[in-house]
Amino acid sequence: MTTAPPKVAPGAAPETGAEAALVAALLALDPVGLGGVALRGPPGPAREAWLALLRRLLPREAPWRRVPPGVADGRLLGGLDLPGTLQAGRRIAERGLLAEADGGVLLLAMAERLPAATALRLAAALDTGEVRVERDGLALCQPARLGLVALDEGLEEERPPVALLDRLAFHLTLDGAPPDAAAPASLRAARARLRRLPPPAPAVIEALCATAVALGIASLRAPLLALRAAQAAAALAGRRAVEAADAALAARLVLAPRATRLPAPEEAAEEEEAAEARPPEATPEAAPGEAAAQTLPDVVLAAARAALPPELLAHLAAAAPVAGAGAGGEGRKGPARQAARRGRPVGTRAGDPRAGFRLSLVETLRAAAPWQRLRGAGGAGARIAVRREDFRVLRLRRPAETTTVFVVDASGSAALHRLAEAKGAAELLLAACYARRDRVALISFRGSGAELLLPPTRSLVRARRCLAALPGGGGTPLALGLEAARALAATERRQGRTPLLVLLTDGRANISREGRAAGRAQAEADALAAGRALRREGCAGAVLLVDMAPRPQAFARDLAEALGAPHLPLPAADPALLSAAVQRTAARLVAGHGAAA
Known part of the structure; x- marks a missing residue:
């Protein structure tokens, strides 16, 4: 049995607890289509309660994986299983966190400090629904259809990378209010309805696109995610098609947090005047229920406008030129220069450690492991045969002033x-x-x-x-x-x-x-x-x-x-x-x- 989402008029903003619960329900209903949520707020009971609610609403078999800060590419993407390869004398592949989270949710800690390279790998998985690994002599392609929960604990100037935020439907800020306990306990029937929903009417698509333009949203993903959220809202409410209330809800939850400017107050009046001036013969016969759709852009825009924070003008004046700043503190010390002997490690390459470079022992063993049987070094307890071409040295980089x-x-x-x-x-x-x-x-x-x-x-x-x-x-x-x-x-x-x-x-x-x-x-x-x-x-x-x-x-x-x-x-x-x-x-x-x- 499912419960309809909280009743909220298009021009009114919901209570924070009800809105947080509604976002959790929509994300649990369609995590792959909606991409995920950027959850901003400090660690505490409110955040843990929201995460517990989301996990309860997901199917029991849905995976739930956590990405630790500073995760290595091998653990995130998968690759060569070094102990298994050394023991078997042949390449053994292991799955990464992205493949393990297929069909479920990936929890990303400290997203505001995520390195740009890791953000791009996550973005690629969200776009394609798969993870490709071509390294260590392996060529793997594994499914990774998942939703991402990016936990943002940053200060005022810290934000997760734009490449990630652009692909997450919801940008939710928790202010201490726990999620509403009246959220649906099971979404099985809603998931079945979502699969049977017909494509949204053109009026719904036009209304969401017009609202995105009015709010100054340049990304084309935003209206697409809003459309997906409207479909999920219709299925959650038990409807057989997307209606005006679903589009208004999607505009409030998906488009309003992305606004870069306030919509002009005279836009709605101009649209009404244009509609009144339109000759009757230019308007085709309207089917029952389409009369309300003629004012759908106004309804959707009003819902998004009501969800805008009152301090948006001051916020935009300070942050508009930098909307979409990169991750955390990356780049604040200038572009990185390649340094042969000093700096922080940024990867490995083939090289000779006798030339003064630092040897990467683990990567050297990775390079040597697949060839042990051919070199006659296989078997339990045998020594590992390492040759000159196996040596891997660290690539170092130091920031420029x-x-x-x-x-x-x-x-x-x-x-x-x-x-x-x-x-x-x-x-x-x-x-x-x-x-x-x-x-x-x-x-x-x-x-x-x-x-x-x-x-x-x-x-x-x-x-x-x-x-x-x-x-x-x-x-x-x-x-x-x-x-x-x-x-x-x-x-x-x-x-x-x-x-x-x-x-x-x-x-x-x-x-x-x-x-x-x-x-x-x-x-x-x-x-x-x-x-x-x-x-x-x-x-x-x-x-x-x-x-x-x-x-x-x-x-x-x-x-x-x-x-x-x-x-x-x-x-x-x-x-x-x-x-x-x-x-x-x-x-x-x-x-x-x-x-x-």
Whole structure:
């Protein structure tokens, strides 16, 4: 016997406990189709109660596996069973956690600190429903149709990798409320109904896609997951087809947590006016029940809007440019450089340990194990025959240093607007750079030139003094500031460091590249040319443009496009908000630059 999901009007938000129980029921009903859930919250009774509820709702035979932090590829994907291979003298394969969880749920601990490589392997398994292993002389393809529960215990700035979040239907935050105990105890009948459900009506698909667009969701997976959630909700409620209430529920649970902007309040009114203006002959005869479907986009959008948190505007102002930052602290110290003798292990390769490399004993035995019978070393208690070609040495990698270069517009227009706020935000950001042991530098441009006020240094005291003494006034030689930043970035790259440029300007260029007042048009053309030159030299993806103007400037957006940089307009931000946004964006930019390198 099943119980219908909690009754919630499209314009109202459910209680946290009821919503958490509903997510558990939907996921237990269709874990493979829905991908899984990102469960955000600290360890405690609420989280354990939700996990116990999910496990109770799953079929008894469904596997339940936990992925420990720092899991090795061999345990996750499977591969060569080293003890069995050494004993048998032939290759013996073992299953990994992904294959063991086939048909059930995989529990991922500390997802916010998941390495990018592991996240991509999990994402591939979620996409294909299988795991492929081609290593150690093995070529395996095993089924891995599963749902993933990503436990996110991170702080405010920590999130699981985007590649993983994009494939999980639900993003649920537990605030201490336990799940509602009235959730269904058995979903066997609902699973049977889900298999018999017809495809959703085109109106349902259009409504969910329109809601995703209105909320600023760029991923195409989001409406597909919402459609799957609507089908699961219909089956859970005992219906034979997806109805408006199911689509509204899916929009609230799947689309609303992914919103990157608030829907325009006049969108619904415009759609109603367009419907009233449509000539009667343009509308075909409506079957019974289709009249309500004509307003389905409004119903679904209203349900998603009601589920948006009240502080979404402030959240988006701080986090929108970095939506989808990478995993944990990866990349914050700059791109990794290959190091032959020092660094942390990132894998193995064939090599000679006598050349000064570190021997990987386990991987050496893995390489030698399949050949023992041919080498006459098989049998219990016999010695293992290891040859030169079996040797595996560690591949080491060490992080490169990062130099954060502040390029500050100290002209009269910037000083009039938000130079004081920019100074405060930069000072807060300096402390974060100091904690990461980054170098910092300061370039100021005003009047008829640009000046390197602070060469790259780790001295927080010097940086603060230089920033506090930064004067304001004069024209805006934006092109000269960009050229000075390009020269400094080139110097840092030659010395093996990664430059990250933070450009703070109001975008009101009026001084040409020659340092003369040649008119705004010429000054803007020179600035765009300097920005494109900076991008061509490899700085694309490692620049952030902060628009200090009271209102976002069109030219600032054009300059950000020329630089290949995010444009961060903050017309009403305080220094703390600006610093938080820049820190998150800087972490993403450095991580992306390191991956590209």
